[in-house]
Amino acid sequence: MTETGKKIRVGVVQNSPEFGSVEKNIDEVRQLVLAKTQDKTDLIVLPELFATGYQFVSDTELDRLAEEETGPTFQFFTELSFKTGAIVVGGLPIRRSKGITNSALVVFEGMLLASYDKIHLFDEERDLFIEGEKPLPIIPTSFGPMGVMICFDWLFPEALRSLALGGALIVAHPSNWVLPFGPQGMILRSVENRIFTVTANRVGKEERGGKKPLTYIGKSQIISPNGVVLGQASGENTEMLITDVSPFEALSKKVAGKSDFFQQRRPELYRI
Numbered sequence: 227m228t229e230t231g232k233k234i235r236v237g238v239v240q241n242s243p244e245f246g247s248v249e250k251n252i253d254e255v256r257q258l259v260l261a262k263t264q265d266k267t268d269l270i271v272l273p274e275l276f277a278t279g280y281q282f283v284s285d286t287e288l289d290r291l292a293e294e295e296t297g298p299t300f301q302f303f304t305e306l307s308f309k310t311g312a313i314v315v316g317g318l319p320i321r322r323s324k325g326i327t328n329s330a331l332v333v334f335e336g337m338l339l340a341s342y343d344k345i346h347l348f349d350e351e352r353d354l355f356i357e358g359e360k361p362l363p364i365i366p367t368s369f370g371p372m373g374v375m376i377c378f379d380w381l382f383p384e385a386l387r388s389l390a391l392g393g394a395l396i397v398a399h400p401s402n403w404v405l406p407f408g409p410q411g412m413i414l415r416s417v418e419n420r421i422f423t424v425t426a427n428r429v430g431k432e433e434r435g436g437k438k439p440l441t442y443i444g445k446s447q448i449i450s451p452n453g454v455v456l457g458q459a460s461g462e463n464t465e466m467l468i469t470d471v472s473p474f475e476a477l478s479k480k481v482a483g484k485s486d487f488f489q490q491r492r493p494e495l496y497r498i
């Protein structure tokens with residue numbers, strides 16, 4: 227158990243998957259993580275769809291690469307978790323009864339702590355995936371409650387707000403950012419909720435099946451509740467960022483002596 231207030235070690239993987247080469251992509255992430263985590267790590271976050279690639283061109287292709295909840299990605303996260311001691315979070319397409327979801331698994335030593343299906347699908351994802359129907363998860367961990375959201379969810383302020391109001395101190399955020407304003411935008415999200423955010427993004431380009439080219443902007447990052455960028459990866463390289471954080475700093479929602487973000491909320495006056 228991590229004691230209250232103690233620092234935890236967070237690792238963020240920024241990879242560049244070759245579309246459809248799941249085994250190769252998993253093996254590259256395995257090599258990267260094992261080379262970088264000689265010391266115990268508490269949390270490892272991987273990008274959205276980190277092993278398949280992002281730009282699916284047909285339902286058939288997506289179906290071929292989709293997994294069951296306890297498929298190869300779960301097995302890989304289990305292996306990484308046993309080898310590093312970390313809770314592992316990352317994205318994959320999951321075959322559900324009504325269709326395929328753009329999902330994230332949270333795994334610790336062979337236990338599926340949560341599986342989250344993205345609730346705000348971005349652009350052409352809407353032609354392929356079905357929307358998640360369950361609330362954003364908050365998982366009890368030895369370092370306090372942890373939330374999960376996926377990429378575009380961040381642009382819906384209610385998503386992170388609801389995780390923070392639900393008690394999450396840190397949020398794992400597997401992403402495939404293509405829009406340029408994510409890294410800066412997430413600083414404000416972290417500050418307005420006084421919460422740690424851990425965004426794992428990918429790098430590289432995809433231009434498949436006549437679709438518009440996509441360039442992934444990297445810049446995976448860890449942001450503190452004060453908006454300090456505790457670590458940020460490059461815009462173009464495969465790499466793993468390691469940073470120590472104290473999630474319990476996010477327990478206080480005070481931004482100044484007499485101003486507490488959560489106590490001063492006026493939900494009865496908001497036009498919702």
Ligand code: ACM
Pocket residue numbers: 274347348376377378379401402403404
């Ligand atoms: C995104 O949600 N992958 C931009």
